[in-house]
Amino acid sequence: MKIRKFKLNESGLNRFFGPLEAKIMDVLWNDVEMTIKDVQQVLEREKSTNFNTVMTVMNRLVDKEILCKRLEGRSFLYKPLLSREEFLTTQSKEMTNELMDEFGNVVVSHMLDALEDVDDALVAKLEQKIKELKKGM
Incomplete structure (x- = not known):
């Protein structure tokens, strides 16, 4: 969907x-x-x-x-067909992928700027994901 x-x-x-x-x-x-x-x-x-x-x-x-x-x-x-959580996860992932495909570096830059307004737990989760991605390189 x-x-x-x-x-x-x-x-x-x-x-x-x-x-x-x-x-x-x-x-x-x-x-x-x-x-x-x-x-x-x-x-x-x-x-x-x-x-x-x-x-x-x-x-x-x-x-x-x-x-x-x-x-x-x-x-x-x-x-x-999907729970509320599944629907929101699917839609946000799809939007993020489309934005990355179309605008790449600009999107990453704006997301990093937006991190100033989020809680520490989300930043920690992002740091963990970056570490995992680096290990896979």
């Missing part, structure tokens, strides 16, 4: 999804499997969300290979 649009001006899941898609994914990542009606009822607590709109968006997420659905009785049950 490849997210085609990444929105720099957004935050959280809204960087990868539209607003309703993000809400639906948030609901589904907090449960095992749900019907469209189940998701719509959770979303309705926040504000009125039309069943048909939720159905359309959820089926588009299936088409995008973000959700899968299976028939149980007379209802379809939906669930994410």
